Amino acid sequence: MEQTFMKEKKILPLVLSMSLPMVLSMAVNSLYNIVDSYFVAKLSEDAMTALALVFPIQNMINAIAIGFAIGINAGVAYFLGAGDQVLADKSASQGWSLNLLHGILLSALCIAIMPPFLRMFSSDDTVIQMALGYSYRAFLFSPVIALTLVYEKLFQAVGKMKVSMFCMMCGFVANIILDPLMIFGIGFFPAMGIAGAAYATGIGQVLTLFAYLVFCRTDPLPVKIKRSYLKPEKNVAMKLYSVGLSATLSLALPSLLISVLNGILAAFSETYVLVLGAYYKLQTFIYLTANGIIQGIRPLMGYNYGAGEKERVRKIFGTTLILTMGVMCVGTILSWLIPAQLIGLFTSNAQTIEIGVTALHIISLGFIVSAVSVTCSGALEGLGKGTPSLCISLLRYVVLIMPAAWLFSRPFGANGVWYAFCFTEFAAAGLSYLIYRKYGAA
Numbered sequence: 001m002e003q004t005f006m007k008e009k010k011i012l013p014l015v016l017s018m019s020l021p022m023v024l025s026m027a028v029n030s031l032y033n034i035v036d037s038y039f040v041a042k043l044s045e046d047a048m049t050a051l052a053l054v055f056p057i058q059n060m061i062n063a064i065a066i067g068f069a070i071g072i073n074a075g076v077a078y079f080l081g082a083g084d085q086v087l088a089d090k091s092a093s094q095g096w097s098l099n100l101l102h103g104i105l106l107s108a109l110c111i112a113i114m115p116p117f118l119r120m121f122s123s124d125d126t127v128i129q130m131a132l133g134y135s136y137r138a139f140l141f142s143p144v145i146a147l148t149l150v151y152e153k154l155f156q157a158v159g160k161m162k163v164s165m166f167c168m169m170c171g172f173v174a175n176i177i178l179d180p181l182m183i184f185g186i187g188f189f190p191a192m193g194i195a196g197a198a199y200a201t202g203i204g205q206v207l208t209l210f211a212y213l214v215f216c217r218t219d220p221l222p223v224k225i226k227r228s229y230l231k232p233e234k235n236v237a238m239k240l241y242s243v244g245l246s247a248t249l250s251l252a253l254p255s256l257l258i259s260v261l262n263g264i265l266a267a268f269s270e271t272y273v274l275v276l277g278a279y280y281k282l283q284t285f286i287y288l289t290a291n292g293i294i295q296g297i298r299p300l301m302g303y304n305y306g307a308g309e310k311e312r313v314r315k316i317f318g319t320t321l322i323l324t325m326g327v328m329c330v331g332t333i334l335s336w337l338i339p340a341q342l343i344g345l346f347t348s349n350a351q352t353i354e355i356g357v358t359a360l361h362i363i364s365l366g367f368i369v370s371a372v373s374v375t376c377s378g379a380l381e382g383l384g385k386g387t388p389s390l391c392i393s394l395l396r397y398v399v400l401i402m403p404a405a406w407l408f409s410r411p412f413g414a415n416g417v418w419y420a421f422c423f424t425e426f427a428a429a430g431l432s433y434l435i436y437r438k439y440g441a442a
Helices: 011-041 045-081 085-119 125-139 142-157 161-184 194-218 234-266 270-306 310-337 339-343 350-382 386-399 401-412 415-439
Strands: none
Touching: 011 045, 011 161, 011 194, 011 270, 011 310, 045 085, 045 125, 045 142, 045 194, 045 234, 045 270, 045 350, 085 125, 085 142, 085 234, 125 194, 142 161, 142 194, 142 270, 161 194, 234 270, 234 350, 234 386, 234 401, 234 415, 270 310, 270 339, 270 350, 310 339, 310 350, 339 350, 350 386, 350 415, 386 401, 386 415, 401 415
16 A cells, blocks of 8 residues: 555645544543443442552553554654665564563563552552452553554554554443443353453453454555564664653653652542542543544654655644644533533542532643643654653653642642643643754754
8 A cells, every 4th residue: 555645635634534533543442441430430439449549550551552652653654754665564573572572561560569559549458459459450451452552553654544443443342341241240241340340441452453453464554564573673673662762751651640649639638539530531531532633643744754745744733733722622611511420420429529520620721722732742753753752741741740739739739739730731832832843843
């Protein structure tokens, strides 16, 4: 399949054709956590709190697998744009073997560290046992997640966005069907409680990987995973890790942030920890929808940059920024129109819902302006410029928000943490644009 359409098709139709399938895919993908949380919340607030405590480590696993896969995506798209088929194939093959290794190591490491990690944030044995029951089972599927993401980014790198959309939906449909069956014990399924949610999600991920493998047979990729190329080579690995490490750190930073914020909020009440966990489930849906647009334009940026089409790169960036702002505008409106219903997906406690409504109102004020940082960071990754992209993520998740959350919580209590989100997005937007102007395609 020729990828020359990436530098020939008109910008807006091109961005939409690449992004819309990914918007749907990312929205569906984000529903994994929301669906799990919705059914788990029916068990008890303790169960929901357990999920909130596991989320940072679960997010870190996904961040490492996705981040390195983004490096594969950027490398393959760039080399295809530059007309180097051999290096494109080597990027795909070595990326496959390295990410599988990442998945195996993550599975073993994260299972080992969970007990001491959980005791840092809770002394409730019921909550801890629920969290362990979920995490031990969910983390066993880490190698499957790693391989699934390799195929996802390879299909995206060559413009086959609809394949990614279909495969993700296969896993999600399986997950949403299996969740109530395995959690509550419907039909011939035993009631497994929170462990059932982990199994349902894992089975969905296996089905997604299987769907990708079927497509590889029936609709072969223009890049090949070859046995002779599986052994890592320094020059190829450096290319993959230069973007992959930065993308991984960018995606993993929210896990660090959540852990820090959990520590601040726990001093006020575990209810605030639950609200933060519920917020992150909801904002995942909003931001991953925006990131679906970013997923769509990454190969466009890399391909056109590799082909020397810098004017098209600039136009793609501008179009993407407008579309991303539109998505974040919808998120803001929903946070003000139906905040109680959104928080009510995760708890029926009136006091918790009231706290959650306040949190959504404050945090959502920064949604629209955050599109600047999200777009700048994703565009830089597409250009293969991982370090500037990482700097933007560090601003949003460490440099600005962590000290702001601590400082604002002094006079404003737990609400100060919500104010810190809003403050950070406005400050980071201006700095992100300056970084993109300096390091983006000239």
